[in-house]
Amino acid sequence: MIIVYKYGYPAGTDTPDISPFVIKLETWLRMSGIPYETRTGTRREMPKAKLPSARVDGRLIADSSFIIAYLQKHDPRALDDTHLDPVQQAQAEAIQCMAESQLYFAGFYFRWCVDTNFVRYRPLLLDYAKRSVAGWQRPLLPVLGPLAISLIRRQKMRQVWAQGMARHSADEVVTIGRSALQALTTLLGEQAYLFGATPSTVDASVYGQLHALVKHPFPGPLQDFALARPELLAYHDRIKQRYWPAAAPG
Numbered sequence: 001m002i003i004v005y006k007y008g009y010p011a012g013t014d015t016p017d018i019s020p021f022v023i024k025l026e027t028w029l030r031m032s033g034i035p036y037e038t039r040t041g042t043r044r045e046m047p048k049a050k051l052p053s054a055r056v057d058g059r060l061i062a063d064s065s066f067i068i069a070y071l072q073k074h075d076p077r078a079l080d081d082t083h084l085d086p087v088q089q090a091q092a093e094a095i096q097c098m099a100e101s102q103l104y105f106a107g108f109y110f111r112w113c114v115d116t117n118f119v120r121y122r123p124l125l126l127d128y129a130k131r132s133v134a135g136w137q138r139p140l141l142p143v144l145g146p147l148a149i150s151l152i153r154r155q156k157m158r159q160v161w162a163q164g165m166a167r168h169s170a171d172e173v174v175t176i177g178r179s180a181l182q183a184l185t186t187l188l189g190e191q192a193y194l195f196g197a198t199p200s201t202v203d204a205s206v207y208g209q210l211h212a213l214v215k216h217p218f219p220g221p222l223q224d225f226a227l228a229r230p231e232l233l234a235y236h237d238r239i240k241q242r243y244w245p246a247a248a249p250g
């Protein structure tokens with residue numbers, strides 16, 4: 001059985017994880033019809049200190065795309081995108097890069113760098129800390145948890161500065177995120193999925209980013225822009241209804 005290590009999300013909410021990449025991986029597994037179990041992951045125990053990671057065939061693999069690539073090679077049930085021709089496969093790669101770099105870091109900026117949003121993020125991070133911290137550290141959580149989260153925030157702000165997104169003004173970040181969302185809307189057109197009637201891996205990737213943008217509690221002009229695009233919302237809801245039916249969070 002495949003084990004996906006993830007952050008999770010407070011119980012009773014309509015989203016499976018705080019990380020768009022975890023949502024991507026789980027959605028792709030559901031698209032493939034590959035059963036899996038989930039565990040709350042501890043980042044420092046993971047090969048790249050990031051989530052998701054997954055245990056497959058006894059190996060711990062890091063990174064949603066490498067996990068997917070491994071399964072595409074070794075599991076006959078995997079959604080392998082062979083229904084896409086070589087040009088479509090190249091286009092899918094370009095769309096995924098746009099979603100996972102431009103759109104992800106625009107969302108990252110709003111979640112970590114905007115004070116009014118970070119106030120909403122803090123309880124979600126504390127919830128993850130409660131589920132992931134064990135042993136002697138657990139009783140210290142009420143005191144050390146908030147302190148650790150402030151330190152992590154500073155690290156994240158340095159990270160997004162080094163990446164480049166945080167060097168832009170908030171308005172410029174919105175412009176970058178909107179361009180990506182507009183491109184996705186145009187590429188989607190009237191289709192059910194990005195390449196027609198059948199989902200491909202890139203739909204799982206875009207769903208992860210889009211879901212985080214429209215469902216996570218970080219209001220702002222980028223979320224407003226996505227919420228005002230009926231085609232994009234219908235696409236989101238189509239994937240949600242098909243792969244995350246009402247009984248499952250997400």
Ligand SMILES: N[C@@H](CCC(=O)N[C@@H](CS)C(=O)NCC(=O)O)C(=O)O
Pocket residue numbers: 018019020021043049050051052062063064065
């Ligand atoms: N390329 C990776 C990205 C995963 C990723 O960036 N995960 C973030 C959460 S959205 C993470 O765990 N960050 C922890 C850190 O940077 O310390 C993938 O596709 O899995």
